[in-house]
Amino acid sequence: MGEPTIGPKDGFDPVEDGTKLRTAMKGFGTDEQAIIDVLTSVNNVQRQELRNFFTTEYGRDLIKDLKSELGGHFEDVIIALMLPPVEYLCKELHKAMKGIGTEEHALIEIVCTKNNDEIKQIVDKYEEMYDRPLAEHLCSETGGDFRRLLTLIITGVRNDESEVNPEKAREQAEALYNAGEAKWGTDEEIFNKILAHESFAQLKLVFEQYKEVSGNTMEQAIKHELDGELKEAMLAIVECVQSPPAFFAKRLHAAMAGVGTDDRTLIRIIVSRSEIDLGDIKKEFERIYDKTLESFVKGETSGDYKRALVALIGGA
Template structure:
């Protein structure tokens, strides 16, 4: 996996913290220094800077940034400074608070997590909001989508990498029997299998399904299901088959057409920057014949916001 942000060599927490403080003191703000430092330090180094601000300068780095910045530029910079789990939990909370629910955000974050990654989010969410994540999900979603998200968030997925071809065949036959192989669909079977099996085993199940049915699992899902439940199951399938291609498609969707989904754009770029954003860049160019950087550069993002995104992507 290729990250675009790695630990900065020769890192000096005192030098960086002092430079950031100077960039925000007095009249005017030096946005270039803020971008240069925070987009080229890894998150653990940013946490050290935030701690230095608090312990040595008696200030809150995020509060200072919010007082000096604004708009989507502020959003991306604050996202960089937050610990990764806290940032994703804030995104989950925002998707469920107030009128309406942003199911796309819930699906993207939850359906791409392993059991151990999900447990970290569950623990962080309850610490931050004094409310169990699963209980909040249940109150904001319904039907098969609620059952699927509940299964994943309560840690039912096998977290091993063990695979068994015979069991994969049995599961593929069960999916066919409860979907394409009958009149009417037992929709819960799809959710149960895709929420319980580990990612490696699911790859085998998808291979066996093609052999059993003659159709891909995506074709079967599109034929048998609809709505947010379909989107969630497709997200699991697409992520398992290629995480970089899945997120590249999400980035394209966020920027394509009228208006930009800046929240999703920022979330994906920041949250994947230390994991596989380099691979996502490669997939984006392969899928859309245009580099991610050029797509952002020629899109609706402007000014320091655009500059910060491009600095993260490199």
């Protein structure tokens, strides 16, 4: 189990916190800091209780009230916090495929990092929200081996058994080697089949065996043999098998490094991992980049947006 930065608030009282939120938004001006303090000190289950309190006590929709009071990326963070986690990820998937062009990075980050149970929740919720199967929408927005990989994952083919099979791992490592480095051209189908079907525990063993068979790491092989979105998706799976916190730390760094900040990715990872393993991601970020995640975020964001993210990270 990972180390979250947000957990349930001890002695939580929806009446007390709900009243604070109402006061923060009532009258002239908005007390943004009060909103940050309340919503980053409780977990998502408790935020849903605050929503219910607003409806029963004031006859108001808390999310609508927040949207009318806030703006910009600060509003994005606060609304992301208020949505149930699966609903939020479905919205992010839908946004990534809406309109012209597709945000493959977002699809990869959400789909390739989940186990079967998480995928099933997303698939069910997506169809409920958009009256369209996620598989169909993904198929219309992606192509080739990348589409095949995503489709395999969201149809829940991944083996979730915790038992690992060392003999099979050796065979699979050899199959991957023969499908890529050992031949001219690459048989993407073999890569898709193994990386989409096997449990993360089994894949960990396969990748260790691969190093013995080939002399190269799985990452090196993928970088050499594949390209485009398929390469990025396969690397995401490999990194998540080895260390989800390191994968997300690298994604956060990429979202903030270079010209301009990828705010959507920054918000999505910090909000969606805050109750799972953001504490571990922080440690990995500092280990890899020799700089704290908090200081990086402070340098790339400003105002209420910055304060909200820093509060979620667990900084001062």
